[in-house]
Structure formats: C-alpha cells, structure tokens
Amino acid sequence: MSDSQRTSKFLRTLSFIGQLIVKRMNTILIMEIPPEKILDIGGGGEGIIAQVGRERVTAVDKYQSEINQAKHKAPEATWVLADATKLGYSENFFDNATSFFSIMYMSNEDKSKVFQEVYRVLKPEGEFWVWDASISSDKGVFFIKVKAILPNKEVVRTGYGVSSKIQTSDVVKDLLENIGFKVEVVEDNENWYFLKAKK
Numbered sequence: 001m002s003d004s005q006r007t008s009k010f011l012r013t014l015s016f017i018g019q020l021i022v023k024r025m026n027t028i029l030i031m032e033i034p035p036e037k038i039l040d041i042g043g044g045g046e047g048i049i050a051q052v053g054r055e056r057v058t059a060v061d062k063y064q065s066e067i068n069q070a071k072h073k074a075p076e077a078t079w080v081l082a083d084a085t086k087l088g089y090s091e092n093f094f095d096n097a098t099s100f101f102s103i104m105y106m107s108n109e110d111k112s113k114v115f116q117e118v119y120r121v122l123k124p125e126g127e128f129w130v131w132d133a134s135i136s137s138d139k140g141v142f143f144i145k146v147k148a149i150l151p152n153k154e155v156v157r158t159g160y161g162v163s164s165k166i167q168t169s170d171v172v173k174d175l176l177e178n179i180g181f182k183v184e185v186v187e188d189n190e191n192w193y194f195l196k197a198k199k
C-alpha cells in the first residue's frame, strides 16, 4: 500500500469513527408482552420475545443464521424463515404482534411494507407492540447497548447497530397510522421508544 493510500484509509477510518453514534447502556424493563398467539417480526438474534412468550410466539426472521442464534433459547416457539414484507399467513391469523429492535434494520420503505403485512395478518383489534431505537440522524452508524430485563427477572445484555436512518417514534407512528393502525401508546425514552398500535 502506498503512503497516499494509507493516508486515505486512515482518513476514512477517522471519518467513520466520527460518525459512529454509540448510545450507552439502556435498561429496558419488559413487564409483559401481548396475550395469546403472537407474531414476532425479526425474532432471531437474541430472540427476546420468544424467550418470554415461548409456545405462543411465531418468530419470523429473514436470516437462518439469526434464527439459529436464537432458537435454542426458546425451542418451544415456532421459528419461521421469511421476509416480513411478504408473509405467508392468511388475514386475521394472529391475535397480536411484536417487534423488538427489528424495524431499525429496515429502510422506512420496508417498514411500511412490513406494517401493511402485520396489519393484514392481525385479527381485528389485534395489537402491535414495538420497542425500537430512536434515531434522529441519517448519517453514520448508530449503535445502542441494551440491558433487557425479562418478566422472570432474567437479564439479557446485548447491542443493536445499523447504518443511521431517521426513525423517531413520530416517524414510526406516522408510518403505522398511514397503514390504518391506531397508535394508542407512545413511551419515549432518551434513545429508544415503546409503542402500541391497534388494528
């Protein structure tokens, strides 16, 4: 590598570090998840919702590797390899739905497609509970450290990182309402939010 290539690589690395936004440990107390049969969007990785809801949860993820990472933590759940922008379920199939730090991995265009599918497969009055990162810049890389406390008091420490996109609770609320959801609860925290939407 020549000196100028080395300098240019060093500057690119510096610029990357400059744009890396790291949100320090955020404690998320999960008091409960919705009742009955739940569809969990992007349920792989840590598989938080499947660990809580067990056999009530159908966890859909588009990567087998993410499913493999989570499956042994909740083998009683139903694990499905699928892209949530096109779900193979009939209308009104699930009682409720969840997404735990999954929509941050989708463009806002894909979020809308996924919300449309969630709306379609939910029963009337079904609820969609979303925990996700509040990101207010579309530059650089966003990383949030999470300490999730499950209802049985078990603690899961993890982190979720993506290239930044604007997805504050206001933006996500608008996307959900454009589909037809009624957003009934919005809890904003410094770096993340929780919201409940009803079909």
Ligand SMILES: C[S@@+](CC[C@H](N)C(=O)[O-])C[C@H]1O[C@@H](n2cnc3c(N)ncnc32)[C@H](O)[C@@H]1O
Residues within 6 Å of the ligand: 041, 042, 043, 044, 045, 046, 047, 048, 049, 060, 061, 062, 063, 066, 082, 083, 084, 085, 099, 100, 101, 102, 103, 105, 106, 110, 114, 160
């Ligand atoms: C941070 S990871 C796992 C978060 C997970 N809910 C947990 O409890 O740790 C986000 C997941 O969303 C999945 N995902 C992203 N876009 C998706 C889509 N269109 N359909 C299904 N899964 C998707 C990714 O494959 C990834 O496993």
